[in-house]
Amino acid sequence: MRIGVSMYSFYAHVRDGRMDIPAFIHEAKRAGAEGVELLAPFYKDIVADRERALVALRETGLTCPIFSISQNFAKPDAGQRQAELEKIRFGVDEAQHYGAKVVRVFAGDVSPEVTFDQARSWIVEGLAEASIYAQEQGVRLALENHGTLAGRGDQVAGLIEDVRQKSGNDALGANPDTGNFLLVNQPSHEAIERVAGYAYMVHFKDFRAASDEDQSNVYAALDGRRYVGTAVGEGDVELARCIQILKDSGFDGWLSVEYEGPEDPLAAVPRSIANARKYL
Numbered sequence: 001m002r003i004g005v006s007m008y009s010f011y012a013h014v015r016d017g018r019m020d021i022p023a024f025i026h027e028a029k030r031a032g033a034e035g036v037e038l039l040a041p042f043y044k045d046i047v048a049d050r051e052r053a054l055v056a057l058r059e060t061g062l063t064c065p066i067f068s069i070s071q072n073f074a075k076p077d078a079g080q081r082q083a084e085l086e087k088i089r090f091g092v093d094e095a096q097h098y099g100a101k102v103v104r105v106f107a108g109d110v111s112p113e114v115t116f117d118q119a120r121s122w123i124v125e126g127l128a129e130a131s132i133y134a135q136e137q138g139v140r141l142a143l144e145n146h147g148t149l150a151g152r153g154d155q156v157a158g159l160i161e162d163v164r165q166k167s168g169n170d171a172l173g174a175n176p177d178t179g180n181f182l183l184v185n186q187p188s189h190e191a192i193e194r195v196a197g198y199a200y201m202v203h204f205k206d207f208r209a210a211s212d213e214d215q216s217n218v219y220a221a222l223d224g225r226r227y228v229g230t231a232v233g234e235g236d237v238e239l240a241r242c243i244q245i246l247k248d249s250g251f252d253g254w255l256s257v258e259y260e261g262p263e264d265p266l267a268a269v270p271r272s273i274a275n276a277r278k279y280l
Contacts, residue, residue: 001255001280003032003280004028004065005028005257006039010024013265014042020044021043021052022052025053025062031270034063035063035065038068040090041069041070067094071087074108085129088130104142105144106147109147109148119149120149124163128166131172140172141172142199143174144175145195148184151184153190156194157194173200174200176192179203179235197250202255203256205260206230206237207230208235209236219260230268231271231272232259234275257272
């Protein structure tokens, strides 16, 4: 396994204009990462940002093995779902510029205007079409456990199995996020046991139980429990067990550190990467 870092780890700095894509790449190098995960939502000018990112990658010697997009197929309007499919196609095309072989995708989530079953059928249909396109381009898609429709290990595995059957290929795999499983009240190591065989990448993330004093970067689980992001290895996720399960399954891809805590990522991310390396 190799250790990278997601640009989302520096979300606060990006949001406030303190960090752009090249600055992130240089910071990833300083922090000890071997590669970076770039995100489509952080583009401001696609062509210019891409060229500056490629320059920064050459300057640092880092690779970009993962390009991430954020889309939602759980929408009742067919035109909207087509637009979401185009986001994945864009991600697949963009990945080619960086030599990235994995594109992180979402499924979608339930909303007041759609039922659980409706949303799921649209997700399977959209991801199947995306899988056909990705397969043609030699790129794999990694479905993240995110939200309630694709939050648990069994939900992710079920979607992958149905999409593979519908598309006729195995372009869609999993991106087990070690932190997100807690938000649907599933121990991370138990969920990863279910999806490790499908993993094309991993978001290496840690959470701890939030206290009354915690006010920022707090996430509510389905049962009302509250969690706050921490540096990797400093929270409640049983990361050693997660890594062992991934090793036993034969996974040898990228661990992309994703930090979502209140501490300044300039301090927390290097510590996360150093701690992640200890697990390997």
